Amino acid sequence: MPEQQIDLKKRRLLTNATSVVGAVGAGFVAWPFLSTWNPSAKAKAAGAPVDVDISKLEPGQLVRVLYRKKPVWIFKRDKQTLAALKSLDAELEDPNSSGNSKQQQPKYITENYRSLKAEVAVIVGVCTHLGCSPTYRPELGAADLGGESWKGGFYCPCHGSKFDLAGRVYSGAPAPTNLEIPKYHFVSDALIRIGVSPDSHEVTPIFKSNKLT
Numbered sequence: 001m002p003e004q005q006i007d008l009k010k011r012r013l014l015t016n017a018t019s020v021v022g023a024v025g026a027g028f029v030a031w032p033f034l035s036t037w038n039p040s041a042k043a044k045a046a047g048a049p050v051d052v053d054i055s056k057l058e059p060g061q062l063v064r065v066l067y068r069k070k071p072v073w074i075f076k077r078d079k080q081t082l083a084a085l086k087s088l089d090a091e092l093e094d095p096n097s098s099g100n101s102k103q104q105q106p107k108y109i110t111e112n113y114r115s116l117k118a119e120v121a122v123i124v125g126v127c128t129h130l131g132c133s134p135t136y137r138p139e140l141g142a143a144d145l146g147g148e149s150w151k152g153g154f155y156c157p158c159h160g161s162k163f164d165l166a167g168r169v170y171s172g173a174p175a176p177t178n179l180e181i182p183k184y185h186f187v188s189d190a191l192i193r194i195g196v197s198p199d200s201h202e203v204t205p206i207f208k209s210n211k212l213t
């Protein structure tokens with residue numbers, strides 16, 4: 001390959017790497033897409049559950065996996081974040097998910113953290129306005145998102161909807177409801193299965209695919 005082409009290739013690689021680092025808030029590490037114990041392509045197309053190993057996930061870190069062609073975010077919340085979530089009700093459209101957002105989460109998700117375990121969030125990363133994927137903005141007091149009042153959350157770049165770190169939409173945003181919480185459960189402390197409820201007895205394609213292939 002001519003030298004000039006190699007240089008161009010290198011430069012592109014460097015630019016891409018810088019963009020990824022630049023998109024991540026200081027002190028936080030986001031992994032673009034986690035390598036999961038994914039089922040086969042055939043099983044995925046049929047909506048197979050996806051298992052995610054969170055044993056190495058640190059507070060503040062967020063991983064994304066694809067489930068039914070949608071990004072699902074999994075991230076850990078520390079005590080400070082959980083305390084902040086409790087203080088936001090007055091600023092949110094439907095803080096208890098009892099109004100418009102009732103259908104946005106499984107029935108067994110009942111408390112304000114919108115999760116099975118307070119410290120681990122599992123949220124579908126698709127804006128409920130027109131379907132863009134909001135950006136993870138966990139940093140407290142982000143100047144461009146309201147300064148001191150910003151307790152961390154997600155910002156949708158398409159039309160400006162803001163969500164907190166439980167996926168609850170702020171009042172006045174174009175998004176009509178909180179973000180969706182998918183069906184999921186903990187297989188163990190370190191393993192989440194997305195797509196299956198805790199009490200489900202579903203025979204899932206993830207197991208079938210192993211036998212069939």
Ligand code: FES
Pocket residue numbers: 127128129130131132156157158159160161174175
């Ligand atoms: S798609 Fe997110 S605000 Fe419009």
